Amino acid sequence: EDLSIALGSSITSLDPHFANNSPNKAVARHFFEALIAFDPDTNLVPALATSWKRISDTEWEFKLRPDVKFSDGSTLTADDVVVSFERAPAVPNSPSSLGLFTRSIAQVKAVDPSTVVIETKYPDPLLPHMVPEILIIPAELKDAETGDYNSGKSMVGTGPFVFQAYTPGDRLIMKRNENYWGDKPDWDKVTLRFITNEATRVAALLSGDADLIENVSPNLMDRVKGGNFSIVQSPPALPVYIGLDVGRDETPFVKAKSPDAGANTNPLRDKRVRQALSYGIDREAISEKLMQGTTAPAGQMLNSSLFGASPNVTAPKYDPEKAKQLLAEAGYKNGLTLTFHGPNDRLTNDSRVVQAIAQMWNRIGIEAKAEVMPWSVYFPQTGKREFSLYLISSGAISEMGTALNSVVVTHDPKNRRGVNNRGRYSNPEIDELVNTSFQTLDDDKRRAMLEKASELAFEEMPVIPLYFYSFSIASKKNIVYKPRMDQFTLAQGAKLTK
Amino acid sequence: MNSQPLARLVQAFLVMLAMTVIVFIGIHLIGNPVDILISPEADQMERDRMMSTFGMDKPLWTQYGIFLMNALQGDLGTSFVYNLPAIDVVLSRLPATLELALVALLLAVVIGIPLGLYCGLRPDSPVSRFIMAFSILGFSLPGFWMGLILIMVFAVELGWLPSTGRGDTVEFLGVQWSFLTWNGLSHMLLPAINLAMFKLSMVLRLTRAGVTETLSTDYIKFARARGLSPQRIVGVHVLKNIMIPLVTIIGMEFGSTVAFAIVTETVFAWPGIGKLIIDSINVLDRPVIVAYLMIVVSLFVLLNFLVDLTYYALDPRARRGGRA
Amino acid sequence: MQTESFIAGEATRGIQPEPIIEARSLSLYYPMPKRAPSVRAVHEVDLEIQQGEVLGLVGESGCGKSSLARIMAGVRQASSGEIRYRGRPLAGLTGKEKIQAKLQIQMVFQDPFASLNPRMNVGEIIAEAPRLFGLIKTDESAFISEQMERVGLDPAYRLRYPHQFSGGQRQRIGIARALAVNPSVLVCDEPVSALDVSIQAQILNLFMDLREQLGLTYLFISHDLSVVRHLADRVAIMYLGRIVEQAPAREIFERPNHPYTQALLAEMPRIVTRQRTFSPVEGELPSPSNPPKGCHFHPRCPKAMPICKEVMPKLEDIDTGHLSACHLNEKTG
Amino acid sequence: MKMRNDTDAGNGAAAVAVVKGESPWRQSMQEFCESKTGVAGLIVFVIMVLAAIFASWIAPQDPYDLNQLDILNGNMPPGTVAAGSYTYLLGTDPQGRDIFSGILYGLRISLSVGVGSALFACVIGSLLGLIAAYAGPKVEAAIMRIVDLQLSFPSILVALMILAVLGKGIMNVVIALVLVEWAYYARVARASAMVERSRDYIAAVECLSIPRWRVIVRHLLPNCLPPLIVIATMQISRAIALEATLSFLGLGVPVTEPSLGLLIANGYTQMISGQYWICLYPGLALVAIIVAINLVGDQLRDILNPRNRK
Amino acid sequence: MTDVSKHALNAQIPEQPPCTLDVRDLRTHYKTRAGVLKAVDGVSFKVRPGRILGLVGESGSGKSATGFSIMGLVDPPGAVVGGSVIFEGEDISAWPESRMRKLRGDRIAMIFQDPMMTLNPVLSIGTQMIETLLAHRKMSKEEAIERSVDALAQVGIPAARERLSAYPHEFSGGMRQRVAIAIALLHSPSLIIADEPTTALDVTIQAQILSEVQKLVRAKNMGVIWISHDLSVVSALADDIAVMYAGRIVEQGPVSRVLSYPAHPYTRGLISSVASNNPPGQRLKQIRGAPAQLMNLPRGCAFAPRCDYADAQCEEAPPGITHLDKQHQFRCFHPLR
Ligand SMILES: Nc1ncnc2c1ncn2[C@@H]1O[C@H](COP(=O)(O)OP(=O)(O)OP(=O)(O)O)[C@@H](O)[C@H]1O
Ligand SMILES: Nc1ncnc2c1ncn2[C@@H]1O[C@H](COP(=O)(O)OP(=O)(O)OP(=O)(O)O)[C@@H](O)[C@H]1O
Numbered sequence A: 001e002d003l004s005i006a007l008g009s010s011i012t013s014l015d016p017h018f019a020n021n022s023p024n025k026a027v028a029r030h031f032f033e034a035l036i037a038f039d040p041d042t043n044l045v046p047a048l049a050t051s052w053k054r055i056s057d058t059e060w061e062f063k064l065r066p067d068v069k070f071s072d073g074s075t076l077t078a079d080d081v082v083v084s085f086e087r088a089p090a091v092p093n094s095p096s097s098l099g100l101f102t103r104s105i106a107q108v109k110a111v112d113p114s115t116v117v118i119e120t121k122y123p124d125p126l127l128p129h130m131v132p133e134i135l136i137i138p139a140e141l142k143d144a145e146t147g148d149y150n151s152g153k154s155m156v157g158t159g160p161f162v163f164q165a166y167t168p169g170d171r172l173i174m175k176r177n178e179n180y181w182g183d184k185p186d187w188d189k190v191t192l193r194f195i196t197n198e199a200t201r202v203a204a205l206l207s208g209d210a211d212l213i214e215n216v217s218p219n220l221m222d223r224v225k226g227g228n229f230s231i232v233q234s235p236p237a238l239p240v241y242i243g244l245d246v247g248r249d250e251t252p253f254v255k256a257k258s259p260d261a262g263a264n265t266n267p268l269r270d271k272r273v274r275q276a277l278s279y280g281i282d283r284e285a286i287s288e289k290l291m292q293g294t295t296a297p298a299g300q301m302l303n304s305s306l307f308g309a310s311p312n313v314t315a316p317k318y319d320p321e322k323a324k325q326l327l328a329e330a331g332y333k334n335g336l337t338l339t340f341h342g343p344n345d346r347l348t349n350d351s352r353v354v355q356a357i358a359q360m361w362n363r364i365g366i367e368a369k370a371e372v373m374p375w376s377v378y379f380p381q382t383g384k385r386e387f388s389l390y391l392i393s394s395g396a397i398s399e400m401g402t403a404l405n406s407v408v409v410t411h412d413p414k415n416r417r418g419v420n421n422r423g424r425y426s427n428p429e430i431d432e433l434v435n436t437s438f439q440t441l442d443d444d445k446r447r448a449m450l451e452k453a454s455e456l457a458f459e460e461m462p463v464i465p466l467y468f469y470s471f472s473i474a475s476k477k478n479i480v481y482k483p484r485m486d487q488f489t490l491a492q493g494a495k496l497t498k
Numbered sequence B: 001m002n003s004q005p006l007a008r009l010v011q012a013f014l015v016m017l018a019m020t021v022i023v024f025i026g027i028h029l030i031g032n033p034v035d036i037l038i039s040p041e042a043d044q045m046e047r048d049r050m051m052s053t054f055g056m057d058k059p060l061w062t063q064y065g066i067f068l069m070n071a072l073q074g075d076l077g078t079s080f081v082y083n084l085p086a087i088d089v090v091l092s093r094l095p096a097t098l099e100l101a102l103v104a105l106l107l108a109v110v111i112g113i114p115l116g117l118y119c120g121l122r123p124d125s126p127v128s129r130f131i132m133a134f135s136i137l138g139f140s141l142p143g144f145w146m147g148l149i150l151i152m153v154f155a156v157e158l159g160w161l162p163s164t165g166r167g168d169t170v171e172f173l174g175v176q177w178s179f180l181t182w183n184g185l186s187h188m189l190l191p192a193i194n195l196a197m198f199k200l201s202m203v204l205r206l207t208r209a210g211v212t213e214t215l216s217t218d219y220i221k222f223a224r225a226r227g228l229s230p231q232r233i234v235g236v237h238v239l240k241n242i243m244i245p246l247v248t249i250i251g252m253e254f255g256s257t258v259a260f261a262i263v264t265e266t267v268f269a270w271p272g273i274g275k276l277i278i279d280s281i282n283v284l285d286r287p288v289i290v291a292y293l294m295i296v297v298s299l300f301v302l303l304n305f306l307v308d309l310t311y312y313a314l315d316p317r318a319r320r321g322g323r324a
Numbered sequence C: 001m002q003t004e005s006f007i008a009g010e011a012t013r014g015i016q017p018e019p020i021i022e023a024r025s026l027s028l029y030y031p032m033p034k035r036a037p038s039v040r041a042v043h044e045v046d047l048e049i050q051q052g053e054v055l056g057l058v059g060e061s062g063c064g065k066s067s068l069a070r071i072m073a074g075v076r077q078a079s080s081g082e083i084r085y086r087g088r089p090l091a092g093l094t095g096k097e098k099i100q101a102k103l104q105i106q107m108v109f110q111d112p113f114a115s116l117n118p119r120m121n122v123g124e125i126i127a128e129a130p131r132l133f134g135l136i137k138t139d140e141s142a143f144i145s146e147q148m149e150r151v152g153l154d155p156a157y158r159l160r161y162p163h164q165f166s167g168g169q170r171q172r173i174g175i176a177r178a179l180a181v182n183p184s185v186l187v188c189d190e191p192v193s194a195l196d197v198s199i200q201a202q203i204l205n206l207f208m209d210l211r212e213q214l215g216l217t218y219l220f221i222s223h224d225l226s227v228v229r230h231l232a233d234r235v236a237i238m239y240l241g242r243i244v245e246q247a248p249a250r251e252i253f254e255r256p257n258h259p260y261t262q263a264l265l266a267e268m269p270r271i272v273t274r275q276r277t278f279s280p281v282e283g284e285l286p287s288p289s290n291p292p293k294g295c296h297f298h299p300r301c302p303k304a305m306p307i308c309k310e311v312m313p314k315l316e317d318i319d320t321g322h323l324s325a326c327h328l329n330e331k332t333g
Numbered sequence D: 001m002k003m004r005n006d007t008d009a010g011n012g013a014a015a016v017a018v019v020k021g022e023s024p025w026r027q028s029m030q031e032f033c034e035s036k037t038g039v040a041g042l043i044v045f046v047i048m049v050l051a052a053i054f055a056s057w058i059a060p061q062d063p064y065d066l067n068q069l070d071i072l073n074g075n076m077p078p079g080t081v082a083a084g085s086y087t088y089l090l091g092t093d094p095q096g097r098d099i100f101s102g103i104l105y106g107l108r109i110s111l112s113v114g115v116g117s118a119l120f121a122c123v124i125g126s127l128l129g130l131i132a133a134y135a136g137p138k139v140e141a142a143i144m145r146i147v148d149l150q151l152s153f154p155s156i157l158v159a160l161m162i163l164a165v166l167g168k169g170i171m172n173v174v175i176a177l178v179l180v181e182w183a184y185y186a187r188v189a190r191a192s193a194m195v196e197r198s199r200d201y202i203a204a205v206e207c208l209s210i211p212r213w214r215v216i217v218r219h220l221l222p223n224c225l226p227p228l229i230v231i232a233t234m235q236i237s238r239a240i241a242l243e244a245t246l247s248f249l250g251l252g253v254p255v256t257e258p259s260l261g262l263l264i265a266n267g268y269t270q271m272i273s274g275q276y277w278i279c280l281y282p283g284l285a286l287v288a289i290i291v292a293i294n295l296v297g298d299q300l301r302d303i304l305n306p307r308n309r310k
Numbered sequence E: 001m002t003d004v005s006k007h008a009l010n011a012q013i014p015e016q017p018p019c020t021l022d023v024r025d026l027r028t029h030y031k032t033r034a035g036v037l038k039a040v041d042g043v044s045f046k047v048r049p050g051r052i053l054g055l056v057g058e059s060g061s062g063k064s065a066t067g068f069s070i071m072g073l074v075d076p077p078g079a080v081v082g083g084s085v086i087f088e089g090e091d092i093s094a095w096p097e098s099r100m101r102k103l104r105g106d107r108i109a110m111i112f113q114d115p116m117m118t119l120n121p122v123l124s125i126g127t128q129m130i131e132t133l134l135a136h137r138k139m140s141k142e143e144a145i146e147r148s149v150d151a152l153a154q155v156g157i158p159a160a161r162e163r164l165s166a167y168p169h170e171f172s173g174g175m176r177q178r179v180a181i182a183i184a185l186l187h188s189p190s191l192i193i194a195d196e197p198t199t200a201l202d203v204t205i206q207a208q209i210l211s212e213v214q215k216l217v218r219a220k221n222m223g224v225i226w227i228s229h230d231l232s233v234v235s236a237l238a239d240d241i242a243v244m245y246a247g248r249i250v251e252q253g254p255v256s257r258v259l260s261y262p263a264h265p266y267t268r269g270l271i272s273s274v275a276s277n278n279p280p281g282q283r284l285k286q287i288r289g290a291p292a293q294l295m296n297l298p299r300g301c302a303f304a305p306r307c308d309y310a311d312a313q314c315e316e317a318p319p320g321i322t323h324l325d326k327q328h329q330f331r332c333f334h335p336l337r
């Protein structure tokens, strides 16, 4: 059986260590594996390592699976692992290096051919979450260049598929790895096609060009449902939120209309304004009317099923009256004028969401304008704090600590804190909680701290969480697919119904 | 005639130079590619490292100077995104676009010229009125909209043709081509029609205008006065004369066909340079943008040269005129 | 030839010490693209026209008549040489003076269809320049009427556009436009050759009447010898950018000196009532971009001598006021 | 006058009864009216222009006022009666925007972008073209090299890059389109000015020492106008289509003030899922206006082409 | 045309050698927007072998239209609407296009006015000559080449064989016109229609062509219609002359008769307005007014508005044909004596 999958974005390289971007990582997982892996629900499961354990505060031991063969016939050894961990953060010219995942690692040691010990610089509870990001390549190929991967020369891995052909921007063809150690895929040959246009992707499914497509746009859902196809959705995971320029006294795009004396010159600095904005958003309507139910309203940075998310924080209910009241309390009873910015080519229905929210704010006495632009123009400007309110998402994250550390913790890029805290919100209490959690190895304590931090944070609304987006995957009726939380679309996950 | 190609080359060179300057300034104004490419979780060190890897830490003019030095040695830089020589990235996508544009142009010519001839010879028949009305549509319909309709009708509703992507390819002269296989051709049909529509209407109209004009000339009347058959008059006398403006226009339009392939490639997920350039603009992959423009301009120069050659072959006045 | 009174009268009246307009070794080269040899349209031509005189210029197509006419009328710059108006080089003048001098020399063109701006009506065409230079002293519409009547056009048509007129009428408009700035010299570049036979006579008569009324001086160009013979006091014959012969009209028609002039005269169109056998000059007109060495006419000349192939003959006086450029004259003279 | 009796030109050609001048422009107008399709195109064009101008009076909704939109009214099929007072004649888009109103307002934007850019480009391009034709060889070479440079860039790319630099906004789209298009006008203007300036009527006014600028403005320009008008009409429709394409590619006018092109681009995914009206009606409006302009342009070309007239 | 005059024309036939071409009451109209334009309005004449008929008239008087009507080459919106064209005894005016095609270029040949425009610029001279030959005769390419070389040599083109591969633009105007004549002569036609073939040429070159034509016509005994607006050319070349005005032949007859004793005021006006017929320096005798506009002709004689002798009768109805003698005829109520 052959399988043809239409992917929503194309990859920049086949080199598994080249860049930290989702499409690349997803595709690489057909050919390469890590020591341990996330299952579709983000649980850690054995992969090339059969078991792992912490042997000291800073040392983790991994036992390698015996008799795993690379596709060139050689056997996996601990040396391969060492080389892979060395190469991953050091690929030259990488635009977004995997070094992110190895920063706490001091050393990777091959104790014996089937045992690897990873030593961290400081106690790192998150190490097992990092290890799955580093895919293992054969030690001989440590100097392979990007070109060698694209041509297939260096596409030597242990994964369920072996490389056949690659046309950049178009397709990648692979065959089943007959020597695969685990469950062999149902497919003899798989073609991954890169079709970035969502309508075209659906057309490919409808016309039979593709058997399975990822990321079906909500707008097209009806059509797919109407046909002879099955559609499945990943758990809502990708958080989408509104960034707020709260860190300074003047902000370019929010002005108060005759504010009361003593009101903040930057209305966003007032917690009540931020809450009002949040109450003014009808998250349910967005989910139903614009997203066809593919989103879940969000009240914090992570879906409550994930580690560290607080069960006590729920998405604020739409309440225009309360919003107006809060605005008045804050000293802006005549309302505000503001411009809400967003991208138009990045997130699903991004420009529609921006407009819809602006509409809703108009109903609570705010004169809101909406403006969208291409990501390439938009994104750098968000970093330069050129907007006051802007729609943004922070990739798929599996754990609350990382999420808060990136978005809410005080901006301190030197120490990798608050890297994406573009609004420059600062709250020492949250900083403290998040920081300690990173040094706490006990998961229960850690979870409690993070839940506390999240509750604190989203009472304050440093950013306005909107919704969690879930990817939809559509396929022919005879294929079953379980979507993954990390939103990788993997051919090995597709099964043929008997 | 001798100085002509040389002048062209110099001109093309200047165009390229001007273009690179524009691209450098333009991208500098839009933003820093590092900001887009870098992982959101990256820290300052990582950012600094990338800035220096891409050479973005130097002043713009220094960057441009370095680019020029390398370009003179044939190195247009390494793609920020693909980590491959930019020129390779572009060249690897070029055949797909070229063959699409060629097939589109071929369709335009093969369909457009006979229809145009017919309309020119029988200007008052209902059929040619219909054809002319149709050509206005071909002129007017925005490409992306027509592409969608084509997909809807032929791929989705009727299921006759595949909707997207490039079909099977066969290697020929070291390059992968898809027009050599049936599957490849069937994939190419819809995008090619989409891309051809505008050119087809143009060729049709040009042909008709040319025929109308040629038919009214004295030499056609003289040919009739000599008792030549209508077949010979149309097939040789008229056709040879209208070929001259047609070849010029078609040659020049090939460039814009390549450019407009951007839209068609987006709609039909055709893996050509059009899609590449859009993607590259989106992530500000400057080396690829520069390489793309260089290659496109070279293509233009080459095409103009070819058009000139055909021109010399077709038009005796040009041929000897230069020498006299 | 019965009536020479007209010419005689003019001649005695016209001769003055200083010519009204003169050309001094004028040349005009058209540069050709692609390094082809440039076209020598006019080659070191000397010409003078006395006040009130009609100088006829005759030559075949492409010999440079129009080019010379345009230089004389100031439409084109000569490559070298100079034009003098009443003894003063035009190039030396500036400002108002220059405009005044330039307005004194006006031109009438061959093609009555191309020489009128199709998007202006007759009144605008005629009055544009006089209005600009403040030459209209009275009411503008009276001025236009006067100008139109002078050339035999009904002033009622002043609002019409050129396309509503016949060829002959257009030529009249062109003449009216030129005359509206009160010129003293009129350069006429084949003004009747595009007109119908029956209209030619009307326009030629108009020229003669105007000359009488306004005392105009003409440089009158034509390829038609019989027209020139009728109108001109003096005739210059041009061949391939050079003047090969120049003499009073009677002289040239009675005693043509240059073999080319003789050939032209032999072929001069005239109505005969008996079939004629033609005995034309053989050979084609050479290209002005690549003229033959020596005397340009030698390849076609029935009397060519070896020296003609080598040396370009000079235009020399062979009789009072009769200039000719032919080696035959040297031998005899 | 003596000559009047025998030469008065009146009698022969007086057959053409009008004494009053019939200007070439007016004559062209009359010829234009002889083509049914041309007139039909003109009528459609005029109707659409009027509809665009009076959009705010005709349209039941101001589709650009976010206050009047509600996503709860999104994706309504044509004919739905809204909670308010009016009927959504042509349905709504996902934003709850009345498509009919959207088309009227979008028409306004599309037309002003098309006409505006064509006009600006025409003025700038023709002026440069005329200057190139009439000024010395150095100026000419300089201008024409820039034109070549401009024309050797694919137009859509230029527009893309300019918009990427300038950002969105109607004015920026117009600027981009002007920068893309001026070169066409320059080339055409120069070509026809080269032809015109070699005609004798130019020599005649030069002979009359008429100042250069006046020669260019009063004599050259009006006579170079016909081909310019023809390409201007064609370029209007090209500009409208190009703007639509840019909007489709994500650059173009602001989303909250959609042009026809943006309406189509916004609605085209819905087309596949059966909500055809979002994309279809704006599409039809776009096609109608472009076809109308092209019909007018065709007819203009036929009657203004010097070859087709005596 | 009246019955009497038709009868009179027919009556002449037995006395003369058979004519190559006999045009009777030919009418060609153009249907234009502004109305019907009668470009040829009842034209009758004969052409006999070995004789040249000069057809003169002002621009737009219908000379070319007459020529094209004979050839069957009137393009829409024009059409031959009446009369007969009897060529070598057969009425060809009703022949279908396919049959006419066989005739054209073979038995009847035509030469056009503008030598720059009559040859296809993108085909070599040889190609255009050979295709003309092959269109009418079965022959090998070599034979065709030989034949073409002969024809070129005949009209005085040196190095004819090499010149076959040349293109029109490599020839001067006079040579191109000679090539056109050579093409017309390829099949030794019995009738040549020459439509102002020397108008665009210089005097010296015109004389060359005229002498060439004179020789060939005499040698091959062809009938020729020589269209021109130039009375002097026709007077020197033709045997007979027909003067056209506004779509009608107003006077025709032998050249010597018509030019010496013109009967029609228009003919006389033409003759006397030629500069060489007037004493230098004096006002020319001119015909007043402008040429008639075919679009709206007066009811009566088209020339009446310009005629010094016109009276009420002239404005009533057009004059019929009057025969001065067997060969000389005119249309005028007030012939000059
Ligand atoms: N603008 C130009 N550029 C190049 N060559 C030119 C130009 N104008 C005229 N010539 C050439 O210069 C020569 C003289 O031209 P000119 O028009 O003066 O001749 P002419 O005697 O007036 O001819 P005609 O009787 O045909 O009007 C010709 O060979 C012509 O081809
Ligand atoms: N295609 C046409 N449509 C309308 N009228 C035409 C057409 N062709 C010729 N005519 C008219 O027919 C009349 C006769 O034209 P014709 O060409 O026979 O004149 P001519 O005597 O040959 O003139 P010339 O000396 O200018 O060649 C003219 O009035 C002309 O305007």
Ligand SMILES: [Mg+2]
Pocket (backbone or CB within 6 Å): C065, C066, C067, C189
């Ligand atoms: Mg001339």
Ligand SMILES: [Mg+2]
Pocket (backbone or CB within 6 Å): E063, E064, E065, E195
């Ligand atoms: Mg004619």
Ligand code: NI
Pocket (backbone or CB within 6 Å): C001, C002, E278, E279, E280
């Ligand atoms: Ni005399």
